[in-house]
Amino acid sequence: MRPDLFEAPDYYNLDELLSEEHKLVRDAARQWVKRDISPIIEEFAQKAEFPKQIIGGLAEIGAFGPYIPMEYGGAGLDQISYGLIMQEIERGDSGVRSTASVQSSLVMYPIFAYGTEEQRKKYLPKLATGEYMGCFGLTEPDHGSNPSGMVTNFKDKGDHFLLNGAKLWISNSPFADIAVVWAKNEEGRIHGLIVERGMEGFSTPETHNKWSLRASATGELIFDNVRVPKENLLPGKNGLGAPLGCLDSARYGIAWGAIGAAMDCYDTALRYAKERIQFGKPIAATQLQQKKLAEMITEITKAQLLAFRLGQLKNEGRATTAQISMAKRNNVDMAIKIAREARQVLGGMGITGEYSIMRHMMNLESVITYEGTHDIHLLITGADITGLNAFK
Ligand code: TGC
Ligand code: FAD
Numbered sequence: 001m002r003p004d005l006f007e008a009p010d011y012y013n014l015d016e017l018l019s020e021e022h023k024l025v026r027d028a029a030r031q032w033v034k035r036d037i038s039p040i041i042e043e044f045a046q047k048a049e050f051p052k053q054i055i056g057g058l059a060e061i062g063a064f065g066p067y068i069p070m071e072y073g074g075a076g077l078d079q080i081s082y083g084l085i086m087q088e089i090e091r092g093d094s095g096v097r098s099t100a101s102v103q104s105s106l107v108m109y110p111i112f113a114y115g116t117e118e119q120r121k122k123y124l125p126k127l128a129t130g131e132y133m134g135c136f137g138l139t140e141p142d143h144g145s146n147p148s149g150m151v152t153n154f155k156d157k158g159d160h161f162l163l164n165g166a167k168l169w170i171s172n173s174p175f176a177d178i179a180v181v182w183a184k185n186e187e188g189r190i191h192g193l194i195v196e197r198g199m200e201g202f203s204t205p206e207t208h209n210k211w212s213l214r215a216s217a218t219g220e221l222i223f224d225n226v227r228v229p230k231e232n233l234l235p236g237k238n239g240l241g242a243p244l245g246c247l248d249s250a251r252y253g254i255a256w257g258a259i260g261a262a263m264d265c266y267d268t269a270l271r272y273a274k275e276r277i278q279f280g281k282p283i284a285a286t287q288l289q290q291k292k293l294a295e296m297i298t299e300i301t302k303a304q305l306l307a308f309r310l311g312q313l314k315n316e317g318r319a320t321t322a323q324i325s326m327a328k329r330n331n332v333d334m335a336i337k338i339a340r341e342a343r344q345v346l347g348g349m350g351i352t353g354e355y356s357i358m359r360h361m362m363n364l365e366s367v368i369t370y371e372g373t374h375d376i377h378l379l380i381t382g383a384d385i386t387g388l389n390a391f392k
Contacts, residue, residue, distance in 0.1 A: 002354055004038035006091065006267055011301045017308060018080070025081045029061045029088035037092035041215055042353045045093070048210065050175065050217040054096065055130040063089060063100040065108040065128045072112065072120050073128030080311035083256030087307075091260030093356075094363035095216030101257070102171045103127060105250035107134030110180050110192055113245065114236030119194065123178065135176035135204075137167035137221045138243050144169075145376050146391075148240050152183040152223065154193065161233070163193065163226040169370070173219035174206040180234070181221065182243045192234035192242055201226040212366040214359075248324050251371045252314060255327035256307045258367060259300065261360045262335035265342035266296040268355055272346050283345070292341045299338060303331045322384035329377035336364040 008030070015023065036057050044051045058064060066082040068074025075081075082104075090097035108127050111119055126132040143149040152165025163183060173179065179195045179202075195202055201224040206217060237245065270293055273284035283289045310327045313319040339361035343350035351358055368374050376391075383389045 001038070001042040001356070004034050005271065006034065006038075006264060008091075009263055009266060009297055009300060010304075011297050012305070014304050014308060018084075021077070022081055022084055025062065025066075025077060026084040026088060029063070029085045030091070032057055032061050033088055033092040037089075037096060038356075041093045041096070042356070042359065045095070045214040045359050046353060048208070048214040050095070050099070050172075050215060052175070055133065058089075058096070058100055058103075059128065059130040061085065064103045064130060065112075065124065066104060068104070068108050068112055068124060068128065073125035074108070074112075075128075078311075079252070079314035080308070082253060083307055083311050086253040086257040087260040087263075089260065090257030091264045093215055093359065094257065094261055094367050095213040097253075097257045097260070098171050098213060098216045098366075099133075101250045101253050102136055103130075103134055105253055106136030106246050107178070107180050109249050110136075110234055110242070110246050111194070114192060114234040114242060115194075116231075116235060118231070119234070123194070132177040133172055133175060135170050135172040135179045135221070136243075136246070137170050137173075137179050137181040139167060139169050141166060141168045145373060147182070147243065148190075150182065150184060150190070152181070153185070154183050154191075154228065155186055157227075160230060161193065161228045163195065163223040163228050165223050167221040169207070169218060170204075170221050171213075171216055171218055171370075173204040173221055174217040176204065179204075179221055180246075181223070183223075189238055190240055190242065191238045193228050194232040194234070195221075195223070195226060195228060196232075199226050199228065210366075212362045212364075214362075244321070247371055248319075248321055251324050251328040252310065252319065254367060254371055255303075255310060255324065255331045258328075258331040258335040258364070259303050259307060261364060261367075262296070262300050262303065262331075262338040265335075265339045265357050265360055266293070266300060268357055269293060269296070269342035269345040272349070272355075276347075289345055292345055296338045296341060299334045303334050306330060320384075322380055325372065325377040325380040328371065329374055329381075332364060332368045333374060336361065336368055339364055 062075035065074035070076040154161040206219040
């Protein structure tokens with residue numbers, strides 16, 4: 001892969017809206033991506049392997065639990081800082097951002113928000129440093145968009161719970177030390193359980209042959225009569241709203257992350273178009289390529305404004321699920337369209353691993369599907385504005 005020459009576009013001077021702390025946090029993540037991700041990521045994506053050596057770096061830039069209070073090992077930052085960290089990491093690779101999203105919003109958040117004080121003290125500091133890595137098991141082979149139909153279940157056996165079932169498409173599962181698993185009790189109510197690697201009957205086979213998120217490990221979670229200690233139940237919240245509450249936080253991070261992938265594609269295409277000579281002049285001097293580039297920066301700027309305002313609402317505790325859905329859907333769609341256009345600007349070179357664009361484009365095919373598909377987020381907006389639910 002070529003040297004990383006990335007320069008972040010800021011067409012509407014959005015930096016002026018950021019605090020000094022936001023900029024410090026953002027710049028630290030940006031430099032780390034340039035130094036530790038860009039030089040290696042193409043190789044790991046090509047060999048379909050998660051680069052485990054980056055875990056310590058992710059922890060150092062505050063990517064594990066950015067908004068979790070410092071007393072539990074988190075970085076104690078606000079929601080805009082969290083968003084900026086996700087943006088910078090996904091500028092490098094969506095798969096690396098996935099690892100950070102899952103650790104922060106889908107593992108640390110439920111333990112923080114729904115766990116006991118003992119669970120917080122036991123797990124959060126180790127998750128913040130990356131000593132423990134976690135995963136989140138909601139999706140099942142027959143229940144993706146409709147998690148309320150899940151069949152994974154646990155029975156009360158007196159001194160422990162007995163867990164049975166299977167989860168599919170689980171980011172980080174092949175190497176995770178713990179899994180936050182959503183399962184139904186005997187009354188059919190959904191609860192969260194912390195399952196630890198090494199518990200008998202618990203296995204995590206890897207899912208191979210992905211064309212997307214190749215530098216992220218994805219797998220299954222299989223529970224065959226797993227004895228889960230009772231103290232591993234998350235008591236603070238139950239029902240589908242418990243996992244959906246975690247998804248609000250992760251989807252918010254993705255709304256920012258997708259901007260990073262789009263910025264990288266735009267910046268690469270702009271530089272290439274100015275340097276590439278055809279018919280005796282840079283292709284950037286042609287109207288067709290300018291149309292592509294001008295539309296890209298317009299869409300990126302709109303997405304940045306959407307994410308920033310959502311961050312303000314989130315800081316105030318006012319961001320609704322539907323607002324988060326709109327931003328996740330819009331920004332990922334924006335990024336995937338920009339990746340496709342940017343690839344064309346590079347002509348044949350756009351399909352090689354010399355440049356990051358094709359990898360971003362393939363990654364974004366997962367991002368537009370996970371954490372609620374493009375369709376599901378549209379239906380969430382539709383239900384919100386009409387008061388009529390079109391899911392069922
Ligand atoms: P519905 O009837 O709407 O709601 C059930 C209960 O949940 C409450 N609720 C929420 N609570 C908190 N936060 C939210 N965001 C909530 N949304 C809904 C709701 O009030 C209700 O409460 P109660 O007390 O009345 O029971 O549920 P539904 O079955 O109709 O489903 C709605 C739907 C389709 C929107 C939901 O199921 C959905 O979002 N589906 C998409 C599934 C999804 O996003 N899966 C993601 C899996 S994790 C993942 O992809 C990780 S990728 C990680 C990475 O690598 O980055
Ligand atoms: P389905 O739900 O079967 O949907 C198939 C199609 O039908 C989609 O286009 C969908 O939009 C459409 N559709 C579904 N319902 C409706 C409806 N009511 N109206 C109109 N159209 C509809 N899950 C986890 O729990 N943890 C993870 O860590 C995790 N990581 C993932 C990593 C990757 C790389 C991928 C690809 C997925 C991951 N997922 C994870 C799962 C992800 O959340 C699901 O793939 C997603 O929710 C969609 O579910 P599905 O794939 O079963 O698709």
